[in-house]
Amino acid sequence: MKTTRNTIAKAAILELITHSEVALSHAEIQKLTGDLCDRVTIYRVLDRLVNEDVIHKIATTDGTVKYASCSHSHENHSHNHVHFSCEKCKSVTCLENVVPMFKLPDNYLIKGVNFTLTGLCPNCI
Amino acid sequence: MKTTRNTIAKAAILELITHSEVALSHAEIQKLTGDLCDRVTIYRVLDRLVNEDVIHKIATTDGTVKYASCSHSHENHSHNHVHFSCEKCKSVTCLENVVPMFKLPDNYLIKGVNFTLTGLCPNCI
DNA sequence: TTATTAAACGCAACAATGTTGCGTTATTTT
DNA sequence: AAAATAACGCAACATTGTTGCGTTTAATAA
Ligand SMILES: [Mn+2]
Ligand SMILES: [Mn+2]
Ligand SMILES: [Zn+2]
Ligand SMILES: [Zn+2]
Numbered sequence: 001m002k003t004t005r006n007t008i009a010k011a012a013i014l015e016l017i018t019h020s021e022v023a024l025s026h027a028e029i030q031k032l033t034g035d036l037c038d039r040v041t042i043y044r045v046l047d048r049l050v051n052e053d054v055i056h057k058i059a060t061t062d063g064t065v066k067y068a069s070c071s072h073s074h075e076n077h078s079h080n081h082v083h084f085s086c087e088k089c090k091s092v093t094c095l096e097n098v099v100p101m102f103k104l105p106d107n108y109l110i111k112g113v114n115f116t117l118t119g120l121c122p123n124c125i
Numbered sequence: 126m127k128t129t130r131n132t133i134a135k136a137a138i139l140e141l142i143t144h145s146e147v148a149l150s151h152a153e154i155q156k157l158t159g160d161l162c163d164r165v166t167i168y169r170v171l172d173r174l175v176n177e178d179v180i181h182k183i184a185t186t187d188g189t190v191k192y193a194s195c196s197h198s199h200e201n202h203s204h205n206h207v208h209f210s211c212e213k214c215k216s217v218t219c220l221e222n223v224v225p226m227f228k229l230p231d232n233y234l235i236k237g238v239n240f241t242l243t244g245l246c247p248n249c250i
Numbered sequence: 251t252t253a254t255t256a257a258a259c260g261c262a263a264c265a266a267t268g269t270t271g272c273g274t275t276a277t278t279t280t
Numbered sequence: 281a282a283a284a285t286a287a288c289g290c291a292a293c294a295t296t297g298t299t300g301c302g303t304t305t306a307a308t309a310a
Contacts, residue, residue, distance in 0.1 A: 004286080004287095005277050005287065040288085041287080041288060041289075043268065059188065063190060098227055098230075100226060100227035102224070102225035117229070117239075118238070118239070121233060130258065152296085164297095165298085166258080166259060173258095188267090188268080
């Protein structure tokens with residue numbers, strides 16, 4: 001099997017994401033990390049962290065892709081909560097206690113969910 | 126006020142989307158329309174159709190953006206249903222009768238929703 | 251029907267985002 | 281310390297989306 005290694009870039013990027021109140025985009029991470037590592041490395045680190053289920057990827061309707069960490073415990077956690085994307089301040093936040101209920105036809109196999117709401121956040125309302 | 130005009134490009138693109146079983150991406154529409162119009166025109170037509178609420182935009186977690194029409198009646202309809210993105214055949218479909226229930230803190234103003242599930246569709250399961 | 255108006259267009263140029271290949275570096279294991 | 285290879289930097293490329301501007305054309309008024 002292929003093992004995963006702990007590098008300084010990976011540690012720094014994960015640190016950034018976990019300590020951020022809002023979800024971060026690749027561009028924001030690049031700006032925050034400065035010349036820590038290459039653009040491509042950031043993409044690869046993000047992919048790795050997503051695959052390791054340490055962070056999750058959020059796609060908003062306006063096309064932006066952001067990344068956030070899971071604050072909850074690692075036991076049987078799922079990323080099926082709602083995300084809110086503010087039109088004004090452009091912030092994307094996890095609403096970890098807002099979990100939608102729905103009934104899917106049983107001939108589908110769900111592997112991942114992406115619930116994103118757009119509008120105005122409490123700060124911008 | 127600025128009025129909207131009916132052009133051949135707009136009519137053809139809407140025709141494509143409404144008659145498609147699955148949601149279509151910009152690239153797919155471009156391939157299907159051939160040299161009907163410019164790349165940029167497709168973007169502008171799609172934006173117009175979304176603003177007119179005739180079609181809706183779907184952003185999947187893998188980064189692809191697709192467009193679909195509303196089959197339901199035009200009276201008080203909303204686009205708050207679930208979309209399914211198949212990992213294998215890459216198809217994106219509207220599940221118009223799957224509408225999630227959730228309770229959002231009241232200090233948010235919702236203007237749009239984007240619910241996307243990822244996994245295997247009935248054809249690929 | 252013809253003239254007017256501005257929405258929509260084509261084209262070119264640009265920006266942002268994401269991907270791939272390859273030789274090099276550095277983490278982990280032996 | 282040496283070996284194996286995951287991860288890296290760099291360059292080059294691909295895809296996606298945006299903007300400006302002069303031209304075309306659909307809608308409306310004359
Ligand atoms: Mn989240
Ligand atoms: Mn839909
Ligand atoms: Zn806000
Ligand atoms: Zn499928």
